[in-house]
Amino acid sequence: MDEYTFTTEPPAPADFIRLREKANMAPRSLAAVEKGLPNTIFAVTVYHDGRAIGMGRIVGDDGAVYLISDMAVEPDHQGNGVGTRIMERLMAYLDMNAVGSAYITLIADVDGFYERFGFEPVRPESKGMYKRIT
Template structure:
């Protein structure tokens, strides 16, 4: 059985883009990753030897609001508890570092996964919304 290592460092932009793609997540351009990843509040990567096979990170202002994003595991390594280990690390960071009044949110694409850490659906009290920006910089209606 493979021994995985969770490291408190987020992958480089190219690995990030490739791992999102492999995991079937919405694509991000390398230019966007190079611009955005330095703003990571905290992130982890999962290693199988030297190969990065999983990742997850927190973004936000580091005090009032945090968002769990980019939790991904390469398909060849899914089903081995790596997503759970990633979110365990992210939540442990929040428990250590986030002020008691901080708001932590996420947009889940997996039903029944994040509840084990205490995440709750926000509706009907609030509703998640999004805006997708196109290549020409104009918001697109879906």
């Protein structure tokens, strides 16, 4: 893992868009990314040879509600523990800063990854929903 550099800053907007694309995630417009990234509560961006290859961030109100969002690692770097180390850093932030009764959520498309960090399906108590602005 020595070849990777981990920072606690969001990626540049172009890197954010590229990483989401490489991870087959829904696209975000440059305008949305430029408006949204400065509102990040905490972020981790991973670099390899000076290039952003992974990211994850926490958004929310930094008190009652947190959302782990935009977890992405370029396919060539998956399986090397990069995603795990991103999540460890995000969870460390939450462990140090989230107060009792805070709700931490995420939308996952990877089975078996987030469970090791204590996340559970919301069903049957709740159901996840979304609406996309087009």
